[in-house]
Amino acid sequence: MRASRLLAIGPLAFLGVFFLYPLVAILAKSFGGGALDLGPFQVLLGDSYYLGRIWFTIWQAAFSTFLTLLLGLPVAYLFARHEFPGKTLLKALTTLPFIMPTIVVAMGFVALLGPGGLVNTGLSNLFGAHAPQIRIANTLTIIFMAHAFYNYSIVVRIVSAYWANLSPQFEESSAMLGAGRVQTFRHVTLPLLLPAIWSSAILVYIFSFTSFGVVLVLGGSQFATMEVAIYELTVKLFRLEIAGALAIIQIVFTYVFLFVYTRIQARSAVPVTLVHREAVSQRKKSVRDMIVVVGIIAGLLVILSPLLALVERAISTSDGYSPTHFVALFSNDSGSYFYRSPLQVIWNSIRFALASMVIAMLVGTAAAYIIVRPGRRSSIIDALFMLPLVVSAVTLGFGFLVAFNRPPVDLRGSWLILVIAHSLVAYPFVIRTLLPVLRGMPPHLKESAAVLGASPLRVFIHVELPIIARALIVGATFAFAVSMGEFGASLLLVRPEFATIPVAIFRLLGQPGEANLGQALAMSTLLMAVVALGFVTIERFRYRDVGGF
Amino acid sequence: MPETPILRLENVHKSYGDTFAIHDVSLDVDRGELVCLLGPSGCGKTTLLRIIAGLESMDSGTISFDGQNVQGVTPHSRGFGLMFQDLALFPHMDVFGNVGFGLRMQGMSSDRVQMRVDEMLELVDLGNYRNRKIHELSGGERQRVALARSLAPAPKLLMLDEPLGSLDRVLRESLQVQVRSILKEIGVTAIYVTHDKDEAFALADTIVFVDRGAVVQAGPPEALFRAPATEMVARSLGLRNLIPGTIVRASDSVEVASTVGTLVAGGSPPDGMMTGDDVLVIINERGLSIAPVRHGSAGNGIELSGVINARKFRGGESEIHITVGQGEVVAIAPSNDAQSSLTAGDDIFVFVPPESITLLPPSQG
Numbered sequence: 001m002r003a004s005r006l007l008a009i010g011p012l013a014f015l016g017v018f019f020l021y022p023l024v025a026i027l028a029k030s031f032g033g034g035a036l037d038l039g040p041f042q043v044l045l046g047d048s049y050y051l052g053r054i055w056f057t058i059w060q061a062a063f064s065t066f067l068t069l070l071l072g073l074p075v076a077y078l079f080a081r082h083e084f085p086g087k088t089l090l091k092a093l094t095t096l097p098f099i100m101p102t103i104v105v106a107m108g109f110v111a112l113l114g115p116g117g118l119v120n121t122g123l124s125n126l127f128g129a130h131a132p133q134i135r136i137a138n139t140l141t142i143i144f145m146a147h148a149f150y151n152y153s154i155v156v157r158i159v160s161a162y163w164a165n166l167s168p169q170f171e172e173s174s175a176m177l178g179a180g181r182v183q184t185f186r187h188v189t190l191p192l193l194l195p196a197i198w199s200s201a202i203l204v205y206i207f208s209f210t211s212f213g214v215v216l217v218l219g220g221s222q223f224a225t226m227e228v229a230i231y232e233l234t235v236k237l238f239r240l241e242i243a244g245a246l247a248i249i250q251i252v253f254t255y256v257f258l259f260v261y262t263r264i265q266a267r268s269a270v271p272v273t274l275v276h277r278e279a280v281s282q283r284k285k286s287v288r289d290m291i292v293v294v295g296i297i298a299g300l301l302v303i304l305s306p307l308l309a310l311v312e313r314a315i316s317t318s319d320g321y322s323p324t325h326f327v328a329l330f331s332n333d334s335g336s337y338f339y340r341s342p343l344q345v346i347w348n349s350i351r352f353a354l355a356s357m358v359i360a361m362l363v364g365t366a367a368a369y370i371i372v373r374p375g376r377r378s379s380i381i382d383a384l385f386m387l388p389l390v391v392s393a394v395t396l397g398f399g400f401l402v403a404f405n406r407p408p409v410d411l412r413g414s415w416l417i418l419v420i421a422h423s424l425v426a427y428p429f430v431i432r433t434l435l436p437v438l439r440g441m442p443p444h445l446k447e448s449a450a451v452l453g454a455s456p457l458r459v460f461i462h463v464e465l466p467i468i469a470r471a472l473i474v475g476a477t478f479a480f481a482v483s484m485g486e487f488g489a490s491l492l493l494v495r496p497e498f499a500t501i502p503v504a505i506f507r508l509l510g511q512p513g514e515a516n517l518g519q520a521l522a523m524s525t526l527l528m529a530v531v532a533l534g535f536v537t538i539e540r541f542r543y544r545d546v547g548g549f
Numbered sequence: 550m551p552e553t554p555i556l557r558l559e560n561v562h563k564s565y566g567d568t569f570a571i572h573d574v575s576l577d578v579d580r581g582e583l584v585c586l587l588g589p590s591g592c593g594k595t596t597l598l599r600i601i602a603g604l605e606s607m608d609s610g611t612i613s614f615d616g617q618n619v620q621g622v623t624p625h626s627r628g629f630g631l632m633f634q635d636l637a638l639f640p641h642m643d644v645f646g647n648v649g650f651g652l653r654m655q656g657m658s659s660d661r662v663q664m665r666v667d668e669m670l671e672l673v674d675l676g677n678y679r680n681r682k683i684h685e686l687s688g689g690e691r692q693r694v695a696l697a698r699s700l701a702p703a704p705k706l707l708m709l710d711e712p713l714g715s716l717d718r719v720l721r722e723s724l725q726v727q728v729r730s731i732l733k734e735i736g737v738t739a740i741y742v743t744h745d746k747d748e749a750f751a752l753a754d755t756i757v758f759v760d761r762g763a764v765v766q767a768g769p770p771e772a773l774f775r776a777p778a779t780e781m782v783a784r785s786l787g788l789r790n791l792i793p794g795t796i797v798r799a800s801d802s803v804e805v806a807s808t809v810g811t812l813v814a815g816g817s818p819p820d821g822m823m824t825g826d827d828v829l830v831i832i833n834e835r836g837l838s839i840a841p842v843r844h845g846s847a848g849n850g851i852e853l854s855g856v857i858n859a860r861k862f863r864g865g866e867s868e869i870h871i872t873v874g875q876g877e878v879v880a881i882a883p884s885n886d887a888q889s890s891l892t893a894g895d896d897i898f899v900f901v902p903p904e905s906i907t908l909l910p911p912s913q914g
Binding site for chain 2: 453
């Protein structure tokens with residue numbers, strides 16, 4: 001009993017000091033330090049620009065979610081109900097966009113559809129200098145596309161896992177009762193899938209709502225979301241109290257969404273069953289099915305094209321393909337103060353990611369154990385621990401700046417501040433990968449071991465650890481990848497000497513010239529490779545399909 | 550020679566909130582005895598096992614094993630075994646890993662673990678299964694692996710919580726026989742929980758009836774059949790001739806006015822009951838004789854006349870439902886030539902000897 005109390009204190013303390021306290025600091029800032037001074041809120045809500053930002057954030061997230069569902073549901077169907085060669089590889093590829101750092105996704109769209117992008121270059125090669133050009137850089141269209149691209153794998157993961165576990169007998173019964181395919185889908189399959197669709201939609205909405213990197217790189221300031229507005233208020237305008245007020249409005253929104261999400265998820269929790277997937281997948285093949293399959297696979301390739309375009313652009317120069325941009329990364333032509341050797345940048349990213357991974361594992365594992373303990377408040381605690389995932393990274397970074405800016409805790413110049421921020425963003429992934437395994441653990445396993453003479457410690461080592469080991473590896477890799485790609489908080493917190501890969505890419509983008517763009521693309525490709533490698537590991541160890549969210 | 554019980558429960562209480570889970574349970578189990586806790590699901594049998602195992606606390610009472618109070622001894626130090634209904638085989642270990650788990654926890658050397666595991670697997674007839682994965686096993690094989698795992702550390706007391714509950718009937722019946730012979734071969738003291746009376750009768754030396762957290766009756770199977778203590782026990786045993794009545798005479802023998810007519814039981818009425826009290830009459834369905842003509846006065850029993858309502862063949866026996874007065878009596882008789890001509894609608898005479906009748910106080914509520 002006392003040991004488990006102790007277990008609970010660690011993650012709660014971590015959350016309290018490094019997450020809730022900065023939020024309180026923001027709160028204090030936005031209320032002007034005095035008691036209930038609503039000034040900053042009045043300024044904010046009286047300003048049509050900021051009201052516009054809030055409204056824009058709300059509806060762009062809604063439309064992004066709609067597009068994402070449109071893209072994701074057919075793919076979810078494909079994975080849930082069809083077997084085809086290369087399915088495993090395709091599933092892994094599908095998840096790639098989501099684990100890609102936002103900066104890489106943004107760069108992918110620049111590489112594909114930007115002014116010098118693959119599509120436009122291809123068009124001018126085909127039709128000459130006066131060829132039609134696709135001009136969607138700095139438009140809403142490209143933001144929506146990037147959001148759908150970035151998030152659709154959430155829909156695929158959640159819905160297909162749920163769908164695959166759904167016994168086809170429901171659909172078969174419906175058919176035997178005289179319902180056609182469409183009627184069956186409308187009246188049987190869809191209602192059964194609804195909890196999964198809802199929970200994925202809410203998650204997608206939250207991510208689109210707090211989108212930062214994509215909007216900053218692709219949208220320009222006229223499409224600023226609340227997140228971008230907070231960043232600009234903090235870094236460019238130094239209006240910290242207004243930034244704080246905006247951050248609080250954003251937090252309130254996201255917490256409500258998140259609470260709904262965890263409620264839905266807890267209610268629709270499917271215990272880990274030993275049903276063989278082969279038994280569930282549709283066996284009957286018709287020509288029509290084949291067309292569906294081929295069509296969806298073709299669609300998938302389109303989805304993956306930005307990542308392929310990124311690689312292509314990174315290795316292409318005016319003289320054809322060569323590793324010029326990669327080589328250029330390693331020499332300092334500009335002599336800029338902001339310039340850091342890519343080797344150092346990469347080393348920064350790796351060591352911060354390793355440190356964040358360790359912290360995220362400790363905090364996430366302990367938190368997951370707290371959440372699975374029986375109790376009525378479990379979904380509230382769950383939502384509390386998930387908060388860092390949806391309280392945007394920029395808000396988090398902003399909170400750190402406000403909270404830890406004076407002795408005794410002045411972390412602003414330290415690399416530690418980055419690591420802590422990264423672990424806060426990363427540990428929710430550890431929780432989400434561990435929860436299904438912990439919840440799915442046969443109820444009497446631990447007691448059985450105890451009765452056979454194993455002390456609590458040995459029960460953990462010999463029984464629990466081996467069972468959760470795979471999920472732990474997945475969680476660790478997730479944490480590593482998240483830290484590698486973290487952009488928003490890093491951008492606010494980082495000192496030049498501690499620049500990480502995403503920050504370096506953004507800095508390169510801010511400098512004029514084709515060479516800098518080329519280097520940004522090359523660095524994005526490197527980051528993509530590292531993260532993809534991590535993800536191969538995840539796919540190898542994933543605990544069935546249930547992990548992830 | 551009466552032996553002192555190895556396991557003794559005294560006045561064990563356990564409640565969740567204001568509902569009793571276990572209510573004042575006292576129980577003695579002798580060394581080597583096989584006790585079945587029998588009762589409907591939710592009656593507290595499993596809770597009782599978990600309390601004995603130390604997995605759950607009790608509010609009051611004492612549990613002692615071999616004269617030692619086990620209060621405060623952790624589950625892993627009690628040296629008891631518990632086989633769960635869901636078996637809880639470790640999915641990340643093979644058969645050998647599972648069966649040897651308890652032995653490794655004892656710190657037994659690897660050679661001896663090997664030997665002991667092989668011995669246990671032989672015992673449950675799974676000699677060449679040691680390297681099988683758990684998910685490769687059939688339901689019955691899993692059951693036996695779980696049994697071997699529970700037995701391997703030589704527990705001083707083995708508890709089994711509906712271990713055959715998830716199996717189909719045929720497999721269950723064959724395993725019941727195996728489980729009993731294995732447990733008897735080892736001579737382990739065992740408590741077996743089940744809600745299936747046939748299983749309890751197939752296995753137990755002693756059956757303990759549990760209802761709503763309390764022990765209702767305990768004794769050898771035959772004794773329970775002969776003299777069920779309450780209506781609930783009688784119904785659980787599958788007895789069907791439960792006929793409400795009123796005592797009309799209580800000296801020498803007992804006469805009861807009932808829906809099927811006046812019945813006569815030998816001996817004296819149940820404790821403290823007298824003329825005018827309501828009573829529940831149980832007529833042993835195998836103790837009756839039936840005939841299409843009057844029996845004449847063969848002894849001091851009662852002869853009832855009725856009409857055959859239905860007749861069911863059950864192997865070598867017939868089950869005959871007879872409408873008598875306002876009620877019904879079920880008789881089981883061998884299917885011989887004399888019986889085979891009987892059909893529904895025939896008049897019939899039922900002879901009820903006094904020794905086929907048991908009287909119980911009526912159930913409350």
